[in-house]
Amino acid sequence: VDLALFFYYVWENDIDFPEMQFNRQAATIAGQPLVALLNFRSGLGHCESIYFDILVERLGSQLEHFNPNRFITMYLVDAMDGFQFEAFLVEIFQTIGYDVKGTQKTADQGADLFVSRFGKTMVIQAKNYTSSVGNSAVQQAISAKAFYGCDDAMVVTNSWFTKSAKELATTANVRLVDREGLQTYLDDYNQKLIEIFQAEAEEA
The missing domain is CATH 3.40.1350.10 (Trna Endonuclease; Chain: A, domain 1)
Structure with missing residues (x-):
């Protein structure tokens, strides 16, 4: 659902996203899908690749800048x-x-x-x-x-x-x-x- 909303947000705000081809008829013809299934799967694969790159970058950042005193743990949440x-x-x-x-x-x-x-x-x-x-x-x-x-x-x-x-x-x-x-x-x-x-x- 979040990915579909993301694609809609990109399309609605006319954001440049060359990896995704939108159906221009969706704006004027009822029932027309905004993104064809094949294109959706292609976009999904691209987003998964970006997400993986982000995870790797985050892990490196966590190892370099880890400071346990600034972290919020579930045990702190339990004490609230x-x-x-x-x-x-x-x-x-x-x-x-x-x-x-x-x-x-x-x-x-x-x-x-x-x-x-x-x-x-x-x-x-x-x-x-x-x-x-x-x-x-x-x-x-x-x-x-x-x-x-x-x-x-x-x-x-x-x-x-x-x-x-x-x-x-x-x-x-x-x-x-x-x-x-x-x-x-x-x-x-x-x-x-x-x-x-x-x-x-x-x-x-």
Whole structure:
């Protein structure tokens, strides 16, 4: 889904991307695909190559500029209270390229923050738990999505989701980010910290 949104963003903003051939008729003829399947696969392969190069470059940067005192670990996240967890999620999503808006702490209708990118807005329910997250959190996200008219809904936790919560989320098309998924976001966040540290070192 993110790759499709990326291609749409490139096309919508007329960004030069010679590796991808867009269907010009898609703008005027309903039902016309923006990218032919063959071209999509070709673009996917090119993006995978770029992604691999980025991973290699990041690994080198991590080894050179690693500073454990500036890293945020999952154990630090576990020690946060609910408000700190929400505030940290704001930092994470801002760092990885989302526009973020918080909510009032009372009468938020199940919304803890809103993130937007590529013209899509997603409401997020944050749960910093020591036990598994159940249906209630998913139901709150569903309600918030409808109440605020968002495109997507997500529940983020430092824990895990119950089987019933996963089933409800699948049915209602709510994205779930469990402890493993949150670690991926943390990795991206820490990588940004490395890049900042590297820039500071080069300026010194």
